[in-house]
Amino acid sequence: MRGTLTVVGVGPGDPELMTLKAARVIEAADVVAYPETSTGSFAARIAAAHTQNATHLPFAVPMSNDGAAEAAYDLAADDIEGHLDRGRSVVLLCEGDPMLYGSAASITARLAGRVNIEVVPGVTAATAAAAVAGMSLVRGETPLTILPSTADIALLRRTLAAPGAVVLYKVGRHFDAVAALVRNAGRTGTLVVRATAADQRIEPLEKAEAGVKPYFSTILVPAVTLETERTVTDEVAVVVLGPSGLETGRRAKAAIQATGRPVRLHGYVKRIAPVDVDVTFDAATHHIADLFASGTSVVGVCAAGILIRSVAPLVTDKTVEPPVVAVADDGSAVVPLLGAHRGGMRMADALAAEFGVRTTVTALSDTRHGIALDDPPTGWSVADPGPFKALAAALAAGEGVATDVPFLAALPRGENAVRAATRLDEHTTTVPTYVPRSVALGMGSERGVDPEVAVSSAIEVLAEAVLDPRALACVVSLDLKADEAALHAVADAFNVPFRVFTREALAAEDHRLATPSDAVRTAVGISGVAEAAALAAAGPAARLILPKRVRSGLTLALAEAPEPIGPVERIGRARGRLTVVGIGPGTKLWRTGDCVAALAASEAFVGYTLYLDLVEDLRGRQSRHDFPLGDETERVRFALELAGEGRNVALISSGDPGIYAMATLAMELLDTGEISDAAKRVDVAVVPGVSAAQAAAARTGAPLGHDFAFISLSDLLTPWPSIARRLMATAASDFAVALYNPRSRRRTTQLERALEIFRGSRPADTPVILATSVGRPEEAIRITTLAEIDPDDVDMLSTVIIGASTTKKFTRGDGRTLVYTPRGYEVT
Template sequence: MGVGPGDPELITVKAARLIEAADVVAYHAARHGRSNARAIAAAHLRPGQIEEPLIYPVTTEGTDHPGGYQGAIDDFYAESAARLAAHLDAGRDVVVLAEGDPFFYGSYMHMHKRLSGRYDTTVVPGVTSVSAASAALGRPLMERDEVLTILPGTLPAAELTAHLTGTESAAIMKLGRTFPNVREALERSGRLADAWYVERATMTDERTAALREVDADSVPYFSLALLPSPAAAAFGREPEPDARGEVTVIGLGPGDPRWLTPEARAAIAAADDLVGYGPYLDRVAIRPGQRRHPSDNRVEAERAAFALDLAKRGRRVAVISAGDPGVFAMAAAVLEVAEDPQWKDVPVRVVPGLTAAQAVAARVGAPLGHDFCVLSLSDRLKPWTVIEGRLAAAAAADLVIAIYNPASKSRTEQLVRAREVLLEHRDPETTVVIGRDVGGPAESVRVTTLADMDPATVDMRCLLLVGSTQTRAVTAADGSARVYTPRHYPYA
């Protein structure tokens, strides 16, 4: 029976009924004999019931058991299961009281593994300490497509840090002596300012506090750390008149929502305003209270000025880019406009994203496995003579070349001329990868050569990877093409 986190009124009706009807009531306890689970369920115990306290032989101290701590615990669980089996063989119904939920970091599961295959078993769920802590704080755990991660504080700090970096919301159990490691992991992952501490949730001595203010020496085992929902934390928050806003330039990645990083997702959730090219904003789920400001794709400077002005007035602004915002995208535009003295005090932060070049490369293997360069064929902001010179230099240097913005409805001749320039320095059989809408619903990837590449089949949604002299295209067993550039390069 899960008896909940501490408040006796949180025992379910079903658990209360079965506890009162049981012949035997068992519960785990430390060597001092006190059991939180029994204390919670005390009002439902009746005279004549047999009580079976299952006393741990060891908790956190050392042991002289020949098998060490694990050996002592394994023997304890085997002996406890045998005691309960004796009652069951005698025809008695047994209830095992479990604080919180029986299958949520509970000791009951060790009885379950040893007994459920031999006896009819019913597991009655209970309110978990995580749910209780969230309610005590009045802060939701997650909403919409946010991810909640439950972690034991016994993990090494580095492993905790990795998990915390990769999730929006988290609960960290089993604090006590692990608290310093947990605090270190929260700090290293940049989440300490958002973390809350909850001790003995729903009990009479419940305690909540900002985790960074908690003294490690005061932390008991029955406590946890909570990172509530980023979206919920931002909901309904209106900036103060003198609040200091900021601009965060965010990369969504090329198209697949799975490529959106946890940091980017959290920054979007925390924003008051979302600014960006309309189709990019359409890829972002808006939460209540956020404002969207779509604009055309050719007004980068105006979009940046608008975002900076919102932030100057105290708003948290997310400027949305596809791919990585620092690669032919909005980060440079925002930073350039931010040089104007009127916005000198507005903080600007850039959150990276997966680039289109990386996404296309991954679809075929590792064509970017050696030195490469990234070029844009768009001559809207730089003269074609510069583009042509750089293409020739990169080709002569035998670099793999990732080509962005290869063509558009109004730019059809540039790729034709670029192919001619490349063929002046590269063999016609040089491998070319053409990725279109990679990560999106209309994705296609083709492997061809410079000689066979048809510029008429390439549009603005394509990205090209032109191999070096060392790039290899091989056919895999399933018939697909694998393209890679070896890490080594031949000496002259």
């Protein structure tokens, strides 16, 4: 009688984690088979206490892809079958569980249908690693995905982009690559090496050293929780796959920009020239999935099926997913596919209006009642989606509602209660409830309060008022606190705007204060900040629902309006933001992603007219403020004062804004300049750009490949003797130099003087590059020498690069001359 092959999972490493059945079956076996390496068999070591009476049948399996492993499995299967033919019972040991990435499958696949096979499951590495790490992998309806680190990279990316938990097996030599994928997906994880074994190691993924890890290593990536779920951003990506949809894409971008949202046009690089779009991509499905996973709304000028297939693996929860809208190539159809009730319907309606069509709607509540029950108007939110499902079903059955919620006035009347509430209570989970954003949190602050303390204090006062946090419309204060980090932290924590009022506006609320303070009046000229700001924001019909509370250098008060507060633009003003943006030398191709995003998010473009012309294609709703060449101080002061009015301003600079450009002047004005208090308190950011010197160097090879200097020859702001000293020091130090502002109509001698300085210390044949209008249609590049350069070939739009004594040039077979400065690498 033929014997039976029993495949036994021996667990992850600790012998005590073997099941009782596994131990019994192994002890009763005639033969115990197992794979082994040069260091023996891990599975055999785990089961050693139960294998003393059996015949051992080890087999070696090479870790290679040349066919040797398959041959080894063939031999092992034949040996096992031989023992079975002689009536012996055989146990095949497998680490973990044999049915989950177990090598035993390579044996059973060969013997299936030929011998009797039974399987004894074991504790998996996934559950063991989670146990020793103290991590609950999944709860409720959260998905769990287990993948080997050798899986296709696109599959790994899609899996990590989804919110479920992920367990990565076979980390070993793939650790660096998969750890990078986890980081790039914005996720965290835990590395577990040899889980449950005596030498197990557990460490946060971000602290694990790079390099190959032991074979039995696992990465645990926890599910995205409610606290860490991806956020739907305000940004919109209009995705175009071919030239026939390009004009439709441009019109879609303009229509969405007109609604106030930042938009970028994304084009498939194999069919659309990069110069025609803001962002390019070369893998449509992966790019669309990445956008969706990052919380970016997607408008696809393409077939709906392409969008559906791209995001399908990531669709899990409509309450946290961004909108996806399909637009026909010619604009003849607009179809909201996902996120219709997270702003997608409003975006689709704006697109439909642009193309003169009707939005294709399939949702029952939209088609029958003209309203999305779970997508209330601006200023309202849904307390709990659960009860709204029953409400939708009731309305579909012809029933009506009993409510005084204003935007439901057109619904048929009936007995189904729908309410509005700003307080937390037990009815939220059973009665459809809308939360109006009708509460303002007023705050005062000492300078430098800990942001975490401020957030904790705000949470405490909301709890004291039994207030639903979603009822909070804004955090408000006095304009002297516009740059107070703690107050911004509170607004960010509740995802509401932070707005400020002038002293005069708050003084007008003095008669309504519950706790006026003489000390505050002495300090800032008004009787109170927290209560006054809350009342000013909530409006004349508002009432204080929580008078001033004092906590850790903070004052906090709550005021409630009879209806949602807003629009936000009418509540005081924002802090304001100035972003100094480098747009590169001229071509659209050298704009950075940060540059395009910053310009899209801004409300105003400020700059020299030529620079504004270069980015006119990116201007939609933004106002434009032109300045002539010169008087840069007034240009920057204007931008700061405009930002001080609460606006998001882009100050545009060619090249890099930190190299002989506007960023330095902005910093100086903020530090010491005569600007208003509001301007001094604006938020400031600098977006780097490709510099003229970098662009010129790239066009000609690598002339700046070793140490180099940038020097401006303009003596309008720096005396010539100072410039000359720097030139002489650079010449003596023998490194390449890029000369900015080499010549203008009025400054005609500085370049010649600079050349004479360098001619005194460098060979006559030192390569010199003259680069004019790099990246623009009139671009001109000329490579000459220190002896032959003619200053008359240089103008105010030129950059001159003078090589070091080691700089070389050579001409290739196609006639192109290249320049480089060697770093000293050994070249053989």
